[in-house]
Amino acid sequence: MLRLYEYLLSGNCYKARLAMTQLGVPYELVEVNIRQGESRTPAFLAKNPNGRIPLLELDDGRLLPESNAILWYLAEGTPLLPNDRFERAQVLQWMFFEQYNHEPNVATSRWWLHFLKVGEERKEALAQKHEAGMAALGVMERWLEQHPFFVGDRYSIADIALYAYTHVAGEGGFDLARFPATLRWCAGVASQPRHLLITQGQLG
Amino acid sequence: MLRLYEYLLSGNCYKARLAMTQLGVPYELVEVNIRQGESRTPAFLAKNPNGRIPLLELDDGRLLPESNAILWYLAEGTPLLPNDRFERAQVLQWMFFEQYNHEPNVATSRWWLHFLKVGEERKEALAQKHEAGMAALGVMERWLEQHPFFVGDRYSIADIALYAYTHVAGEGGFDLARFPATLRWCAGVASQPRHLLITQGQLG
Numbered sequence: 001m002l003r004l005y006e007y008l009l010s011g012n013c014y015k016a017r018l019a020m021t022q023l024g025v026p027y028e029l030v031e032v033n034i035r036q037g038e039s040r041t042p043a044f045l046a047k048n049p050n051g052r053i054p055l056l057e058l059d060d061g062r063l064l065p066e067s068n069a070i071l072w073y074l075a076e077g078t079p080l081l082p083n084d085r086f087e088r089a090q091v092l093q094w095m096f097f098e099q100y101n102h103e104p105n106v107a108t109s110r111w112w113l114h115f116l117k118v119g120e121e122r123k124e125a126l127a128q129k130h131e132a133g134m135a136a137l138g139v140m141e142r143w144l145e146q147h148p149f150f151v152g153d154r155y156s157i158a159d160i161a162l163y164a165y166t167h168v169a170g171e172g173g174f175d176l177a178r179f180p181a182t183l184r185w186c187a188g189v190a191s192q193p194r195h196l197l198i199t200q201g202q203l204g
Numbered sequence: 205m206l207r208l209y210e211y212l213l214s215g216n217c218y219k220a221r222l223a224m225t226q227l228g229v230p231y232e233l234v235e236v237n238i239r240q241g242e243s244r245t246p247a248f249l250a251k252n253p254n255g256r257i258p259l260l261e262l263d264d265g266r267l268l269p270e271s272n273a274i275l276w277y278l279a280e281g282t283p284l285l286p287n288d289r290f291e292r293a294q295v296l297q298w299m300f301f302e303q304y305n306h307e308p309n310v311a312t313s314r315w316w317l318h319f320l321k322v323g324e325e326r327k328e329a330l331a332q333k334h335e336a337g338m339a340a341l342g343v344m345e346r347w348l349e350q351h352p353f354f355v356g357d358r359y360s361i362a363d364i365a366l367y368a369y370t371h372v373a374g375e376g377g378f379d380l381a382r383f384p385a386t387l388r389w390c391a392g393v394a395s396q397p398r399h400l401l402i403t404q405g406q407l408g
Contacts, residue, residue, distance in 0.1 A: 049343050050301060064293055066300040073293035089268055089277035092296075096270040097254060099304050139253050 011164035105133035110172030215368035309337035314376030348385035
């Protein structure tokens with residue numbers, strides 16, 4: 001059985017849980033409490049020297065880190081990943097956008113505000129992340145004004161990757177009411193079969 | 205013919221030039237001078253709303269941004285991308301690592317120091333990027349102590365993605381002499397057939 005090292009509050013880990021649930025792939029969860037430094041212990045660093053979760057462990061012990069690489073691995077040969085060469089590259093386009101422009105700003109703002117409850121000492125850094133996060137949400141909004149999903153007009157792992165931190169962006173101080181096409185897309189993602197809430201481990 | 209919107213000083217653009225050259229794919233270059241704001245003009249934003257280069261334009265006008273998505277598109281079905289499902293995911297693992305942990309630190313330090321010649325006003329930000337960049341180079345070094353290349357013991361687009369800014373990390377203030385396995389790997393990349401220097405547009 002696949003084993004996912006993860007933390008329930010992390011949107012990056014949620015991506016893998018959601019995909020495995022929707023694909024009907026059995027898995028077990030191993031909690032790594034990043035708030036208590038459990039991703040930086042010698043034991044964990046031996047599994048992933050980059051010290052990040054999620055980390056997927058296969059039946060034979062092979063290890064795969066990076067949330068969007070895990071999504072790709074899970075989705076190969078399934079309806080969650082297109083077959084067309086250009087559409088596959090577009091899936092990656094949006095997943096790289098997510099890790100470069102979106103996650104470091106939207107997810108980090110959420111982490112600082114909602115979980116760490118940071119205050120004045122990070123006011124300037126937060127303002128920078130808010131500006132960059134709003135720009136990323138704006139890029140998504142302009143695309144979603146013309147398309148129901150990110151690639152090929154149908155639900156794929158590109159949507160899972162971007163949904164993970166977008167639908168909880170309010171917890172990072174972002175007002176999604178300013179992005180009506182994005183809100184409509186969020187509803188479209190949440191209405192997919194076997195959807196999972198970010199606070200859920202597995203389908204009950 | 206493929207058209208690449210790019211800027212010669214950018215390692216992200218170099219990735220695409222190097223892959224196309226090694227694959228023998230003809231291409232033409234369109235310079236976008238990011239130092240003069242040419243990636244933020246209305247005309248360019250109409251092509252890539254995220255305002256970044258490289259941007260690949262296909263014969264039929266379709267557009268693909270994000271350097272590592274472009275690499276994947278070019279390499280599908282070629283020796284630069286493994287066929288094995290797990291190895292393909294590992295290629296993505298290292299490419300996402302590159303865009304999340306490496307490029308924002310190593311490439312940005314190079315840009316600030318080597319091209320913008322920033323001074324005291326960014327001293328603290330540079331120190332943070334230097335620390336994070338050293339950590340990323342350390343993750344690479346530990347892997348390369350055990351492996352000749354990043355995936356499957358042979359040259360792939362994972363190597364191209366990480367080589368782009370690693371081999372010029374010295375321009376960002378990183379001392380590569382501290383990473384002997386990485387230097388050996390750099391030499392292995394540079395010895396591949398049809399290698400291209402970062403300052404070269406096309407094979408002459």
